[in-house]
Amino acid sequence: MAVDFKNSETKDNLMRAFAGESQARNRYTFAAAQAKKKNLHVIEAVFTYTANQEKEHAEIFYNHLKELSGETIHVDGGYPVDITDDVSKLLRMAQHNEYEEHDSVYKAFGEKAKEEGFLQVANSFFMIAEIEKAHGDRFGRFAELMEQNKLFSSDKKERWICLNCGYIYEGENAPEKCPVCAHDKGYFIRLDQSHFEN
Ligand SMILES: [Fe+2]
Ligand SMILES: [Fe+2]
Known part of the structure; x- marks a missing residue:
């Protein structure tokens, strides 16, 4: 059933996704700095590379909100606290969050957008969900190398x-x-x- 965008759940989900992507970008930037301090420049590069992709995801979701420009959207949401000095754990935490976005969050947001008649938005959720899967795999590969002492x-x-x-x-x-x-x-x-x- 087509829904007015202003009253849709999809506009809330877009704001949730914008918040989630923005936070992921920051978490990965912080993680990159931690890796750098430990001379793990390759891990720094993995986090920075992925952080930049999260910025792009944030922008795609944000731009779908254009017709509500000037309004404020109130949403609640759950966001992870991933703070540790252990860089391989940071990789595992990042992997976990990426898989969660892929496996449940963005798929549900995509289904809702489809149901409400916002097909372009649904497409963004479904396609970005696949990217998050690749992110999760990438973080997992480097976590495994670190855990096995095989990074170098x-x-x-x-x-x-x-x-x-x-x-x-x-x-x-x-x-x-x-x-x-x-x-x-x-x-x-x-x-x-x-x-x-x-
Ligand atoms: Fe993302
Ligand atoms: Fe991601």
Whole structure:
């Protein structure tokens, strides 16, 4: 049944999603800073890269509210408190939240938008839900590497790329220091996990 947007649940869900994406962006930016402090530059990059994508999601949801410009929307919502010094736990917490968005929250918001007749909004919820799944998988992959102490080492020969200067090294372990730019081991990532490189 078509519903007036001003009286819809969808406009509330869009505001909830805007709040959720905005918070995720901040949480990942804070997490990136924590990773940086621990010389885990590759994890810093993973969080920053994902934070920027959350900003884009926020903007997409926010722009769907354009016709209510000048109004205030009151909503309630549940948002996570994910504070720890343990970077691998931050990755697991992020993974958990991403899967929750994918598995339940955005799918329910999408169904509601469809039911209320806002098909473009429904499409954004469904498509962004799929991106959140990819985010969850990404965080999970790096959490697992950290938990297994494999972020910079492998059981087999790998190609590693320095995220600072682009030097590519082949070996079981990432070099302690980049021989070209002298940046720390923390800048190395498996070549096949580096975007643009495979
Ligand atoms: Fe997102
Ligand atoms: Fe996400």
